[in-house]
Amino acid sequence: MFNYEKxxxxxxxxxxxxxxxxxxxVLKSMLRAIDRTGLSKDEIAMVSGIGCSSRLTGYVDFNTxxxxxxxxxxxxxxxxxxxxxxxxxxxTGDGDATAIGGNHYIHAARRNIDLTVILFxxxxxxxxxxxxxxxxxxxxxxxxxxxxxxxxxxxxxxxAQAAGASFVARGTVYDAVKLxxxxxxxxLKKGFSVVEVMTPCPTAFGRRNRLGNGAKxxxxxxxxxxxVEKAAKMEVEELNDKIVTGILMDVDKPEYTERYLKLMxxxxxxxx
Amino acid sequence: xxxxxxxxxxxxxxELCKGCDICVQFCPFDVLAMNGPVVxxxxxxxxxxxGLCELHCPDFAIIVTKNK
Numbered sequence: 001m002f003n004y005e006k007x008x009x010x011x012x013x014x015x016x017x018x019x020x021x022x023x024x025x026v027l028k029s030m031l032r033a034i035d036r037t038g039l040s041k042d043e044i045a046m047v048s049g050i051g052c053s054s055r056l057t058g059y060v061d062f063n064t065x066x067x068x069x070x071x072x073x074x075x076x077x078x079x080x081x082x083x084x085x086x087x088x089x090x091x092t093g094d095g096d097a098t099a100i101g102g103n104h105y106i107h108a109a110r111r112n113i114d115l116t117v118i119l120f121x122x123x124x125x126x127x128x129x130x131x132x133x134x135x136x137x138x139x140x141x142x143x144x145x146x147x148x149x150x151x152x153x154x155x156x157x158x159x160a161q162a163a164g165a166s167f168v169a170r171g172t173v174y175d176a177v178k179l180x181x182x183x184x185x186x187x188l189k190k191g192f193s194v195v196e197v198m199t200p201c202p203t204a205f206g207r208r209n210r211l212g213n214g215a216k217x218x219x220x221x222x223x224x225x226x227x228v229e230k231a232a233k234m235e236v237e238e239l240n241d242k243i244v245t246g247i248l249m250d251v252d253k254p255e256y257t258e259r260y261l262k263l264m265x266x267x268x269x270x271x272x
Numbered sequence: 273x274x275x276x277x278x279x280x281x282x283x284x285x286x287e288l289c290k291g292c293d294i295c296v297q298f299c300p301f302d303v304l305a306m307n308g309p310v311v312x313x314x315x316x317x318x319x320x321x322x323g324l325c326e327l328h329c330p331d332f333a334i335i336v337t338k339n340k
Contacts, residue, residue: 218294
């Protein structure tokens, strides 16, 4: 129904991801969202770090950059500063953005630089062998937590909200249509925007924790998802095991590149 | 006179299908089934071309064409 070929490097298919991985669903959702924004392929730069999700940039026909572990946001900041007219989209995972690149993530949010971060949250380091990531829930097993994870999980969206992002949303691969709208809004938003996408990792996370195959894990996402509107009427204790989805924050704030260019102009005029 | 219903078209690209079962789970009318390494169309008459299988296929392996 939708022509994905327009945005894909068809010779790179099939995708590297495991059977049942949700990353492909997010990729498709992103392409539909980009199509809705009406931006041309040359106006978009897509930057990724290291990890399963970060392999995405290899399949899409935009200006793409596959960078070092955790530094995708740092590279993207560079692109945005040099070419402020470009739409820069960062594709990253939970380990990439919040463990190794944790500081880049919060400080880009603090600066409110106009980047769109699509963050794939699968609760684990999939590609490197199923190690604990900052979003692995307590008690769950990973290759580096054979007796169950003793740490608490990060709330990635909450972190971005607190650090000063303009737009924060959380979606799941179960509800791909809703995800399209969130990504579209995030791309069009001026300022730092984050879309956290809950996606299953059946190989490294699901199998070790006996959660079933990818299809079952996606169906289970529906049971734990609660919309923001519904969550507002619920008690805090009731929300403990739930995933709150929807647009969590949408505010207008001064954007970094605009402020920087204004300052540059002012100083250049002074020196004349 | 009995109305003859034109069927919608479901194309499965076998080289891209990984047999992950996601489309089978999403289909509300049991049109698809896993009877081997890749997905199969078993009940095309029931298909309403809702597109849920195509929407959730992570591997670009299903193309649904609505019959107008």
